[in-house]
Amino acid sequence: MNEYIGIILINIGILFNLVSCLGLVRLPDVYTRLQSSTKAVTMGSSLALIGIAVFTGMFSVAAQSLLTILFIFVSAPTAAHAIARGAHSSGIRVERITAEGLIGRTIEYELLDVVRVGEKFKKDRFDHTLETCPIFEIEEPIDDEELLERVSKVLAPRLKMRPRELERMLLERENEATTALAPEVAFPHVIVEGQNMFEMLVVRAREGVRFSEEQSHVHAIFVLVGTQDQWHFYLRSMAALATMVREDDFLEQWKQAEDEEELHKILLERSRRRHLTD
Amino acid sequence: MEIAIFFSLFFLIVASFMALIRVIKGPTAPDRIVAIDILGFILVNVCAMLTVITREDFYMSVALAWALLSFIGSIALAKKLEGKEFDE
Numbered sequence: 001m002n003e004y005i006g007i008i009l010i011n012i013g014i015l016f017n018l019v020s021c022l023g024l025v026r027l028p029d030v031y032t033r034l035q036s037s038t039k040a041v042t043m044g045s046s047l048a049l050i051g052i053a054v055f056t057g058m059f060s061v062a063a064q065s066l067l068t069i070l071f072i073f074v075s076a077p078t079a080a081h082a083i084a085r086g087a088h089s090s091g092i093r094v095e096r097i098t099a100e101g102l103i104g105r106t107i108e109y110e111l112l113d114v115v116r117v118g119e120k121f122k123k124d125r126f127d128h129t130l131e132t133c134p135i136f137e138i139e140e141p142i143d144d145e146e147l148l149e150r151v152s153k154v155l156a157p158r159l160k161m162r163p164r165e166l167e168r169m170l171l172e173r174e175n176e177a178t179t180a181l182a183p184e185v186a187f188p189h190v191i192v193e194g195q196n197m198f199e200m201l202v203v204r205a206r207e208g209v210r211f212s213e214e215q216s217h218v219h220a221i222f223v224l225v226g227t228q229d230q231w232h233f234y235l236r237s238m239a240a241l242a243t244m245v246r247e248d249d250f251l252e253q254w255k256q257a258e259d260e261e262e263l264h265k266i267l268l269e270r271s272r273r274r275h276l277t278d
Numbered sequence: 279m280e281i282a283i284f285f286s287l288f289f290l291i292v293a294s295f296m297a298l299i300r301v302i303k304g305p306t307a308p309d310r311i312v313a314i315d316i317l318g319f320i321l322v323n324v325c326a327m328l329t330v331i332t333r334e335d336f337y338m339s340v341a342l343a344w345a346l347l348s349f350i351g352s353i354a355l356a357k358k359l360e361g362k363e364f365d366e
Contacts, residue, residue: 086359
C-alpha cells in the first residue's frame with residue numbers, strides 16, 4: 001500500500017518538474033523562465049522526495065529526503081533571486097508580453113504604447129501633428145539655403161503655394177533674424193496667405209546644417225508654416241517644441257535614432273512627458 | 279509498479295533534455311545559468327529515484343550533496359553575472 005501511495009506522489013512531483021522544464025524551453029525571457037522553473041521545481045522535487053520516503057519506508061532515506069527538502073526550500077528561491085539580480089544588473093531587459101514584433105521588443109515600449117492607448121481621448125491636435133508630420137533625413141552637410149529649398153518643395157503643394165514663393169518667404173524670415181534658436185536646433189517658420197492651414201516638417205541632419213558662421217551646426221530642424229487664423233496653434237506648437245528640445249538628453253537621443261519611426265517615437269514620447277508633468 | 283517507475287524516469291530524462299536545450303540555445307548567460315540550476319534539481323531527483331530502484335540508501339546522500347553543491351554553483355555564477363567576486 002505504501003508503495004502505491006509513494007509511486008503516485010513521485011509521479012505527480014516529477015510531472016511538475018517536467019512542466020517547469022517545458023516553461024524553461026517555451027517562455028520568452030530569463031525572468032519568466034526563472035519564475036516558471038524554480039517555483040515548480042521546488043515544489044515538484046519536494047513532493048517526489050516525500051514520495052520516495054513513503055515508497056521505501058526506510059528511516060535513513062526518509063531522514064535524508066527531509067533534509068534535502070529543507071535544503072531545496074532554502075536554496076532554490078535564494079539562487080533564483082541571485083540569478084534574477086545578476087541578470088538585471090548585467091542589463092537584460094524584460095521582453096514585451098503582447099503583440100511581439102510590433103515596434104520595440106522590450107517592455108518599456110509596450111508600456112509606452114499602453115499609456116498612449118489609455119490617453120487617446122486626451123490626444124490633442126499637437127500630438128496628431130507630431131504623429132503625421134513628415135520626417136526627413138539629410139545625410140550630407142548642406143547650408144541653410146539648400147535646406148529651405150528642399151523643404152519648400154515638399155511643403156508648398158500641401159499649402160497650395162508655389163515652391164519658389166515659399167522658399168523666398170522662408171529665406172526672408174531667416175535673413176531678418178536667425179531661426180537657430182537653441183544650440184543645434186532651428187525653427188524656420190513663416191506665416192502665409194490663406195485660411196485654415198498648418199503644416200509642420202521635421203528634418204534630422206546627420207552631418208548638420210550650417211545656419212550662420214558663428215553658430216554650431218544644426219541637427220534638428222522643425223519647419224512650421226501656418227496661416228494667420230492658425231496663429232494661436234502655431235505659437236503653442238512652437239512653445240511645446242521649445243520645451244521638448246530643451247531637455248538635456250533630447251539631442252543625444254535625436255542623433256542616435258536609427259530611422260524615421262524612432263524619431264517619431266522620440267517626439268511623441270517627449271510630448272507625452274510634457275502632458276504628464278503638466 | 280515497474281511501469282510507473284519507468285514513466286517517472288522517462289519524464290526526468292525528457293525534463294533534463296529540455297533543460298539541456300536551454301543550456302545550448304541560450305541566448306544569454308542568465309538563461310544558461312537558470313537552465314543549469316534546474317538541471318541540478320532534476321539530477322537530485324534522478325539520484326533519489328535510484329534509491330527507489332536499487333533500495334540502497336546511500337543514493338539519497340548523493341542527492342543531498344548534489345543539491346548543496348549545485349546551490350553553491352548557482353550562487354557563484356549569479357555573483358559573476360553581477361560582476362562581483364564570490365565573497366562580496
